Amino acid sequence: MVTATQSLRPQAGAGAFWRRLVNGDEVARLVTLAFASTVLLIVAVLVFELFRGSAVARHRFGWAFFVTQNWDPVAEQFGALPFIYGTVVTSAVALLIAVPLSLGAAVFLAELAPQRISDACTFLIELLAAVPSVIYGLMAIFTLVPLLRDYVQPFLGKTLGFLPFFQGPSFGAGYLAAGLILAVMICPFIISISREALFGVPREQREAALALGATQWESTWQVVIPHARLGIIGSVFLALARALGETIAVTMVIGNDPSIRASLFAPGYTIAAVLANEFTEATGELYLDSLVELGLVLFLLTMVINALAQLLVVLTSRRGSAHP
Amino acid sequence: MSSSSDSELTVGKPHERPRSHAGAGVRLAAAPPKMRSVNLNFYYGAFQALHDISLDFHTNRITALIGPSGCGKSTFLRTLNRIHETVRHTRVEGRILLDSEDIFQVETTTLRRRIGMVFQKSNPFPKSIADNVAYGPRVNGVRRKTDVEEVVERSLRRAALWEEVKDKLRESAYALSGGQQQRLCIARALAVDPEVLLLDEPCSALDPIATAKIEDLLFDLKDQCTIVIVTHNMQQAARVADYTGFFLLGRLVEFNTTEVIFKTPARKETEDYITGRFG
Ligand SMILES: Nc1ncnc2c1ncn2[C@@H]1O[C@H](COP(=O)(O)OP(=O)(O)OP(=O)(O)O)[C@@H](O)[C@H]1O
Ligand SMILES: [Mg+2]
Numbered sequence: 001m002v003t004a005t006q007s008l009r010p011q012a013g014a015g016a017f018w019r020r021l022v023n024g025d026e027v028a029r030l031v032t033l034a035f036a037s038t039v040l041l042i043v044a045v046l047v048f049e050l051f052r053g054s055a056v057a058r059h060r061f062g063w064a065f066f067v068t069q070n071w072d073p074v075a076e077q078f079g080a081l082p083f084i085y086g087t088v089v090t091s092a093v094a095l096l097i098a099v100p101l102s103l104g105a106a107v108f109l110a111e112l113a114p115q116r117i118s119d120a121c122t123f124l125i126e127l128l129a130a131v132p133s134v135i136y137g138l139m140a141i142f143t144l145v146p147l148l149r150d151y152v153q154p155f156l157g158k159t160l161g162f163l164p165f166f167q168g169p170s171f172g173a174g175y176l177a178a179g180l181i182l183a184v185m186i187c188p189f190i191i192s193i194s195r196e197a198l199f200g201v202p203r204e205q206r207e208a209a210l211a212l213g214a215t216q217w218e219s220t221w222q223v224v225i226p227h228a229r230l231g232i233i234g235s236v237f238l239a240l241a242r243a244l245g246e247t248i249a250v251t252m253v254i255g256n257d258p259s260i261r262a263s264l265f266a267p268g269y270t271i272a273a274v275l276a277n278e279f280t281e282a283t284g285e286l287y288l289d290s291l292v293e294l295g296l297v298l299f300l301l302t303m304v305i306n307a308l309a310q311l312l313v314v315l316t317s318r319r320g321s322a323h324p
Numbered sequence: 325m326s327s328s329s330d331s332e333l334t335v336g337k338p339h340e341r342p343r344s345h346a347g348a349g350v351r352l353a354a355a356p357p358k359m360r361s362v363n364l365n366f367y368y369g370a371f372q373a374l375h376d377i378s379l380d381f382h383t384n385r386i387t388a389l390i391g392p393s394g395c396g397k398s399t400f401l402r403t404l405n406r407i408h409e410t411v412r413h414t415r416v417e418g419r420i421l422l423d424s425e426d427i428f429q430v431e432t433t434t435l436r437r438r439i440g441m442v443f444q445k446s447n448p449f450p451k452s453i454a455d456n457v458a459y460g461p462r463v464n465g466v467r468r469k470t471d472v473e474e475v476v477e478r479s480l481r482r483a484a485l486w487e488e489v490k491d492k493l494r495e496s497a498y499a500l501s502g503g504q505q506q507r508l509c510i511a512r513a514l515a516v517d518p519e520v521l522l523l524d525e526p527c528s529a530l531d532p533i534a535t536a537k538i539e540d541l542l543f544d545l546k547d548q549c550t551i552v553i554v555t556h557n558m559q560q561a562a563r564v565a566d567y568t569g570f571f572l573l574g575r576l577v578e579f580n581t582t583e584v585i586f587k588t589p590a591r592k593e594t595e596d597y598i599t600g601r602f603g
Contacts, residue, residue: 204447207407208509212460212516213437223449
């Protein structure tokens with residue numbers, strides 16, 4: 001293809017090359033394809049390295065690695081379950097708190113607030129997204145943890161103590177603290193992306209609902225939000241991915257205890273946190289490979305959750321809309 | 325209304341040329357008007373888009389609003405069901421009456437249930453065909469499944485769409501053609517049994533066959549409601565409308581029976597526009 005084009009245009013040179021690059025669909029296709037492949041290549045290399053790096057642990061523990069609870073470097077016993085559990089639980093708590101909160105905020109900013117207030121708030125919210133996570137961690141240690149320990153957890157224990165999630169002593173640091181700080185960290189993502197998605201809903205859609213006698217609330221809830229559904233779900237999954245992988249802020253407040261407890265007050269551990277804490281001091285091949293395998297697990301966990309998310313989107317959009 | 329000698333008979337006798345001038349609220353039919361606008365001024369911020377519009381919409385008649393682009397037809401139509409209030413910084417002066425009741429005193433949800441609207445661009449919800457039609461009845465409190473199904477069927481029949489979609493009511497509304505989508509929007513508006521139906525260029529994106537279908541439909545609907553249609557298509561106005569109002573630069577230049585407007589307009593601007601001599 002390329003050589004044929006060149007022979008048609010004998011005036012080769014830098015100018016001609018750039019012209020072909022700018023005009024040529026073929027060139028554009030190849031270039032973008034190359035970029036897209038690079039992304040795939042990086043993913044492939046990542047998986048391969050994690051897989052290869054965890055060989056010793058995989059051979060030693062097999063599938064048991066995923067379901068055993070022991071994490072004992074001295075006895076060289078390594079099981080991933082407490083970390084998987086901690087990662088899933090903290091992320092779930094974070095989503096449970098952040099999604100309703102952020103959605104409410106996004107609806108207010110997109111539908112109800114005057115334009116200028118909406119823009120100002122959004123600017124501040126997007127600033128929050130840029131705060132380094134170590135700062136959130138510090139904030140959590142100095143304010144969130146004491147607050148939870150002294151007031152919130154005793155209160156929850158008294159009122160909702162019949163549920164297994166709110167039993168036991170109040171440590172402050174633990175699943176709840178980690179989930180809360182993650183919630184704070186992911187809110188800005190959900191709010192600012194959802195707000196854009198809500199703004200993207202054509203005004204004809206709102207007007208169609210209002211013109212049928214719907215109230216503002218009905219129009220927002222039944223028409224505008226479903227219309228922006230894909231964007232909102234997308235924002236939630238982006239936030240979830242962030243929560244699953246968040247390392248430093250979680251490490252600072254989760255208590256770093258590799259055990260599984262039902263109570264959210266109890267200290268726990270996440271995959272990202274244990275990797276950050278123990279990688280430098282990992283002595284012995286088995287220890288190191290177990291940590292790498294944990295990395296692989298985190299990667300797969302993220303993959304599986306994202307796949308489920310995609311499935312959810314496909315299933316919910318099959319009926320009704322053929323387009324977002 | 326007291327000048328009852330102005331009966332609809334004048335339609336058949338154009339030589340009698342009824343009085344017609346803007347702003348005076350021309351009354352041609354004996355029956356009381358369904359809707360009236362009285363000295364209506366409309367502002368987008370500081371910009372005045374409508375000047376002193378007074379105009380009656382007669383019960384069970386079709387009124388066409390014509391005029392060049394930007395003359396305020398849509399703006400006027402959108403004040404009739406107060407949907408203009410969704411646009412920030414708009415202001416209205418004057419009165420609009422629905423059955424001699426001031427619409428600005430009525431709850432918007434009640435008002436808009438009584439005054440349906442079909443938009444220029446068809447705007448079905450991203451839901452199934454049945455759910456689109458059922459939306460209005462549902463927000464107005466119809467809950468029973470059989471009631472909803474009945475309303476859906478009746479409305480789709482009224483919009484002449486039933487035969488085409490009865491086997492795929494559960495499919496997405498976006499799977500329909502443009503003309504079908506527009507008729508679906510009409511069905512959706514009809515599902516709440518509006519007394520007045522406002523249509524803003526409903527056929528502008530449709531081919532002649534789909535347009536003819538919608539025109540037939542309007543003709544049939546006129547027994548059940550009062551219709552106001554904005555159109556750029558002179559032939560369409562001449563075909564379907566009983567009355568026609570000509571707008572120019574935010575003013576109502578002339579309002580009369582369609583026959584008079586198209587055959588013997590009183591104002592030079594109207595004639596120029598209708599004959600296509602307009603700039
Ligand atoms: N949201 C708005 N803000 C400010 N000015 C507006 C707005 N909408 C319309 N206008 C102005 O009001 C005037 C009337 O607009 P309108 O949409 O009613 O015209 P129209 O007769 O419906 O035109 P068309 O035939 O092109 O649809 C125009 O001058 C337009 O620029
Ligand atoms: Mg218009």
